[in-house]
Amino acid sequence: MNEFAKLPDWAAIIIAILILAGAATTLIGSLGLWRLNSFYERLHAPTLGTTLGTGCIVLASMLCFSVLQTRLVLHEILIAIFVTVTTPITLMILVRAALFRDSVERAETLSNMHDGSHPATSELEVNHSRPPEAT
Amino acid sequence: MSAIFLTWSLGLAKIFLALAMGIAAFRVLRGPRAQDRVAGLDALYVNAMLLALTFGIAAGDTLYFEAALIIALLGFVGTVAFAKFLLRGEVIE
């Protein structure tokens, strides 16, 4: 931890605050993954970590190395850009997969009820809302 | 003085991120359904990447950045492959 002594006070404090804010935001996001009730709600939680959490820690890293090496160190911004561009893709495919699996299970339950042989035994995960049917 | 503050906050940030990883891992193990596990995996790799960046700041070494970038790349590809598998049942069409 010797190289921190070379950091001026203002930089050290800003870096510390940024890192703490980023880590805390990420932790809150993960807590949401634990606490929220339905799958679609839970999916919102990690975006805290991918936006503000990543942003803060990347900024802190950029500031730290820029001051330590007395030149502009910008390559961490690639991580921020990459995460911003890829998160929508992941989440979009995941939501679609979840909707698809829900609809398949609903259809199976309905057909089972129709047969009469298997009364609806498979309990569906209760969502607060179904997607509005496209009309 | 401020260097000590920075050292402490780095340690605290590492604990936070490790906890976040633990919670994400809990979601991966617990489920209850496959899409929950994939969402947990997604959060897990983002947290791991941030932890790598934090370690990089603590060590004063930009080499950790490369590790973080690779974690981000592989995590993204992995999650998309899993999600795609849930969507169709096959990864490559």
Added chain:
Amino acid sequence: MKRHPFLPLAAFGLFILWLLLNQTVSYGHILLGGAAALVGSWALSALRPQKVRIRRLGAIIRLSLRVLVDIVKSNIAVGRIILGPARQERRAGFVNIPLELRNPYALATLGCIITSTPGTLWVDFDATKGTLMIHVLDLIDESTWIRTIKGRYERPLLEIFE
């Protein structure tokens, strides 16, 4: 065989990516990066991407600032929901939004914006009807959300891309 069109934006992006990854601006790396950018953008043009036309730098800067502010605000809002009591009067649900945007780049940008403001998720865009389905964590009033998305993000994007 038709000549592939040159893609200046993609080439420039690759060039900057190269320099950032190598963390230098030395002549050798500028040359290598230039070559990589040319080859990469040439390979990309084989996919024949649709031409992108971006206008109004001012609008881009204003939109980015607005999105940054919104990201911070909605982070705080979602954080409050997560840390709040487990049983609360909150309804999550899907919202259908009719959009005028058709440009794929503009739609991709809108997707990034919507996903990176926590609390809203891009679900599906129906290209034939032009309706976008999003999932909202804290759904108070459907029409408010429609107005927010259309006014705050769609109008500047229309200005920039079309």
